[in-house]
Amino acid sequence: MQWNLFFVVALFGVCVLGQDSSNGTDAENSTQVYNEEDEYTYPCEDTSDIVCVRSFFMSFFQCIAARFDDRQPIYRVSQTVHIPIANVTINTHKDVITFNGSKVEKLYYNPVTSSVVMTVSFKTLKIETGTAYYSISQVGKVPVTAEDTVTVNYENVWLTAVIALSNKLDMRNAKVSAYNYNARPSFSMGPELGNSSNPVVQSAIQAIHDNLPTAVQEIFLTEAYSYFIAYMQSHICYYGILLSG
Numbered sequence: 001m002q003w004n005l006f007f008v009v010a011l012f013g014v015c016v017l018g019q020d021s022s023n024g025t026d027a028e029n030s031t032q033v034y035n036e037e038d039e040y041t042y043p044c045e046d047t048s049d050i051v052c053v054r055s056f057f058m059s060f061f062q063c064i065a066a067r068f069d070d071r072q073p074i075y076r077v078s079q080t081v082h083i084p085i086a087n088v089t090i091n092t093h094k095d096v097i098t099f100n101g102s103k104v105e106k107l108y109y110n111p112v113t114s115s116v117v118m119t120v121s122f123k124t125l126k127i128e129t130g131t132a133y134y135s136i137s138q139v140g141k142v143p144v145t146a147e148d149t150v151t152v153n154y155e156n157v158w159l160t161a162v163i164a165l166s167n168k169l170d171m172r173n174a175k176v177s178a179y180n181y182n183a184r185p186s187f188s189m190g191p192e193l194g195n196s197s198n199p200v201v202q203s204a205i206q207a208i209h210d211n212l213p214t215a216v217q218e219i220f221l222t223e224a225y226s227y228f229i230a231y232m233q234s235h236i237c238y239y240g241i242l243l244s245g
């Protein structure tokens with residue numbers, strides 16, 4: 001309830017501001033430079049107060065409180081990632097995501113863009129795929145395929161989501177960007193690929209290892225949305241969004 005009130009105040013405040021600045025006389029002489037950040041409103045003074053963060057999202061009446069802690073496994077149905085540097089596409093199924101050391105770094109409402117912005121950081125973020133279907137593209141031929149698993153343990157990663165807010169909070173279409181501090185995290189592909197006698201498979205695996213920072217970046221940026229939604233729905237509030245991409 002209290003956050004609904006907060007939004008009424010926030011939105012009303014914007015209307016008043018808008019009227020003021022529509023009359024140029026004062027603004028012309030103003031020594032203050034317009035700064036969009038001055039208009040942000042912060043629902044939680046302390047973003048590490050997870051109860052406050054939860055009640056903020058729950059105030060939109062669209063989600064169910066989530067109670068997961070770090071280190072509890074979260075299931076992801078599927079995910080497709082492209083690794084162009086190695087001509088590889090990987091389609092994974094029944095993956096397990098494990099967060100550790102998660103922290104909400106920022107949470108604010110930007111009335112100029114009508115969106116809620118949230119940044120979360122993780123000390124580690126581990127992904128263990130179920131079956132990973134590799135598809136290695138070939139010029140003018142059908143792709144070569146292979147199956148295995150992939151395990152990546154990202155370290156010190158940040159996700160920032162911009163979530164549009166009109167009359168509802170559009171969590172499903174959140175725009176998620178990411179930063180991964182360790183370009184060479186522990187990255188292992190299961191044993192099957194390494195044993196493959198197919199030279200196309202061998203050279204694709206070699207290309208991934210030879211270009212690991214680029215491959216990791218490509219994969220992580222693609223997966224960022226699923227990680228953010230996984231965190232949101234396990235730690236903060238559940239929206240019924242299937243982790244499938």
Ligand SMILES: *[C@@H]1O[C@H](CO)[C@@H](O)[C@H](O)[C@H]1NC(C)=O
Binds near residue numbers: 023024025
């Ligand atoms: C804008 O400024 C003009 C001139 O100072 C004034 O006459 C007018 O009432 C102002 N309009 C608003 C909406 O404040």
Ligand SMILES: *[C@@H]1O[C@H](CO)[C@@H](O)[C@H](O)[C@H]1NC(C)=O
Binds near residue numbers: 028
């Ligand atoms: C702007 O400030 C100057 C100096 O302080 C003053 O002379 C001038 O009348 C002001 N102009 C407006 C539009 O307020």
Ligand SMILES: *[C@@H]1O[C@H](CO)[C@@H](O)[C@H](O)[C@H]1NC(C)=O
Binds near residue numbers: 203
């Ligand atoms: C990717 O495919 C292109 C076109 O066949 C080829 O030139 C390139 O060497 C391949 N890259 C790798 C890493 O195999």
Ligand SMILES: *[C@@H]1O[C@H](CO)[C@@H](O)[C@H](O)[C@H]1NC(C)=O
Binds near residue numbers: 071100101123
């Ligand atoms: C998770 O983080 C805590 C402290 O931040 C650390 O003690 C623990 O070993 C970590 N666990 C895993 C599985 O990484």
Ligand SMILES: *[C@@H]1O[C@H](CO)[C@@H](O)[C@H](O)[C@H]1NC(C)=O
Binds near residue numbers: 191192195
């Ligand atoms: C692949 O090699 C590993 C050892 O590197 C071995 O344990 C495994 O059984 C092999 N798998 C196949 C299908 O040959």
